[in-house]
Amino acid sequence: MxxxxxxxxxxxxxxxxxxxxxxxxxxxxxxxxxxxxxxxxxxxxxxxxxxxxxxxxxxxxxxxxxxTPVKIPTHSTMKKTGYSKRDKVREILQTSLAKVATEVVDTEMKTRVMTACDPWVVAVSVESAMFEKLGCFMGPQKAKYRSILFNMGDSNNPDLRRKVLIGEISGERLVKMEKDEMGSEKIQKEVQRIKERSRFKEESRMKMLLASADMIMT
CATH class of the missing domain: 1.10.287 (Helix Hairpins)
Structure with missing residues (x-):
């Protein structure tokens, strides 16, 4: 055979x-x-x-x-979800986070931002948390989306994007923050002053009411 x-x-x-x-x-x-x-x-x-x-x-x-080498996802593939609205949110976040490198003055922090913090990676993480907690951009939480994106890109609010970029504020925490919490340090101080002024007025009003009640009782 x-x-x-x-x-x-x-x-x-x-x-x-x-x-x-x-x-x-x-x-x-x-x-x-x-x-x-x-x-x-x-x-x-x-x-x-x-x-x-x-x-x-x-x-x-x-x-x-x-x-056969394993293909490692690159930034170009990682940043795309296939949904235009989600991809746009990621681009806006990345643009805001990229500003930090030029805004930081402290040398040590600047080195940390330049070498260890990738705006794209953080933007993807934050957008994923937003999508998971808030749903799609055009859904009921559209106002929350706009609030986050505005505060992240606000030229007067560099502290927020810096804290997000270095991981001090995670995407999950950012989603839960109120509008006042996300505001710049200047705005937060102003809000605090307004609250204190309002509390002082309320305490004064209560004291006057108590004093009037004492006068009636005597």
Whole structure:
């Protein structure tokens, strides 16, 4: 038996085995049995040669598969979701976060921002948190989206984007922050003054009411 004939019989046996439907008397079963009986007549040296070369071929294929480098996502693929609104939010966040490198004055912080903080990575993380907690941009939380994007890009609010970029404020926390919390330090101080003034007026009003009540009772 020649090598070519052996391979043809072997392939025929495989095809017959795959096409068996379960009946012991089916033509496929008899073709398989006939092919196997004829394969038994092949010399052992031929069988060993075919089996060894086939195994080596499969080994080389597996080796090539292992050697195939794993593709690591790049910024260009990572930043895209396939949804225009989400991608736009990521671009706006990245633009805002990229400002930090030119806004930071402290040398140590500037080095940290330039070497360890990637605006794109942070923008993707923040947008993902926004999408998970708030839903899509055009949904019921559109006003919240606008508030976050405005405060992140506000030229008078560099502290917020710096804290977000370096991880001091996570995307999950940013989503939960109120409008006053996201405001610039100047705005927060003004809000605090207004609250204190309002509390002082309320306390004064209560004191006057209590004093009036005491006068009536006496």
């Amino acid at each position: 020649q090598r070519r004939e052996f391979l043809e019989l072997f392939e025929a046996a495989l095809r017959a085995a795959k096409s068996v439907k379960g009946s012991e008397n089916s033509p496929e079963v008899w073709r398989f049995v006939d092919a196997m009986n004829r394969l038994k007549e092949a010399p052992k040296s031929l069988v060993c040669d075919v089996v060894c070369k086939t195994s080596m071929g499969k080994g080389r294929e597996k080796s090539r598969d292992r050697e």
